[in-house]
Amino acid sequence: MLSIRVLKSVLFHFNPAIGKQILQVGLSACFLIGPLLYCYCLHFLGRFQTSSLYRLHLIIPSVLIIVIGIVFPYHLYTQLWGGIFYKLINAVWLIYTVASIYILWPKLSSIKANDWRQDVDLYIVLSIVIGSALVWAAYFFAAYTSYISGALTFTFLMGIGVMTIFLHIQQQRNKTPSPYxxxxxxxxxxxxxxxxxxxxxxxxxxxxxxxxxxxxxxxxxxxxxxxxxxxxxxxxxxxxxxxxxxxxxxxxxxxxxxxxxxxxxxxxxxxxxxxxxxxxxxxxxxxxxxxxxxxxxxxxxxxxxxxx
The missing domain is CATH 1.10.10.60 (Homeodomain-like)
Known part of the structure; x- marks a missing residue:
């Protein structure tokens, strides 16, 4: 969803005359960032697999995006999307980010400082949550940080990708040596x-x-x-x-x-x-x-x- 948001910004920057639908796609992607982040953390903790009710965190926001997008298209309700919808999107994103930190906290508090390298996936999950929170802050305070919002999002995505590759390479080096x-x-x-x-x-x-x-x-x-x-x-x-x-x-x-x-x-x-x-x-x-x-x-x- 963050990548879609970046793509929207790039397309709109190089072609300001592009249809308003692309702006609606960008905001819709932002609305789904929070729920997807929360479900990602649930899956990491092994909870998402235990109950089908957790899927409602994906189903309900997706249905809302489709229904609202059809009933209130951006090109006809620009002020609505730029006003109450934008505030609602940011609120949902923030709530789910806080909820993600909350469910991860017991796991984080149980890991000793010298044991962190034993759980590469925890590094990645925590980095994604923190990065998502920083990106949210950049967009929420857009009046002061609009010039760095897109750059911050792109840097975050690139950083997560590089870090994931690096950590897994390190993990592979510590695995069983090849047999002779x-x-x-x-x-x-x-x-x-x-x-x-x-x-x-x-x-x-x-x-x-x-x-x-x-x-x-x-x-x-x-x-x-x-x-x-x-x-x-x-x-x-x-x-x-x-x-x-x-x-x-x-x-x-x-x-x-x-x-x-x-x-x-x-x-x-x-x-x-x-x-x-x-x-x-x-x-x-x-x-x-x-x-x-x-x-x-x-x-x-x-x-x-x-x-x-």
Missing amino acids: ANKKIADKDAQALIDELEQFVLTQKVFLDANLALPKLAKSLGWSTPKLSQLLNDNLHKSFNDFINFYRIEHAKNLLGSDSSMKMEDLANSSGFNSLSTFYAAFKKYTQLTPAKYKALQGLQHSEIINP
């Missing part, structure tokens, strides 16, 4: 190593460490990092994340069975996940169900056992 074919572990030796690895993971419960990385696990085992990487990739045919997440999900399933009242955020943290969205994705990958559906299914089975 000429160092493949023989099958006769691999089974003993696999047994040792699985026994160590189960007894030490290292998978509960949200910051666990392949080099750290290799060091705990007294192995080299390439050796552990080879064993996982060539012999178990699994990535490091898949291997560890399997144990985390099994632990989460046990927790759900023993304490059905546990909140999803607590369940994710207790199972070694530092992101609720990562937990939801991993849980569904291994069980084909969301945690909520799995919890409900377990409760139904328990009820059938008690009341056959």
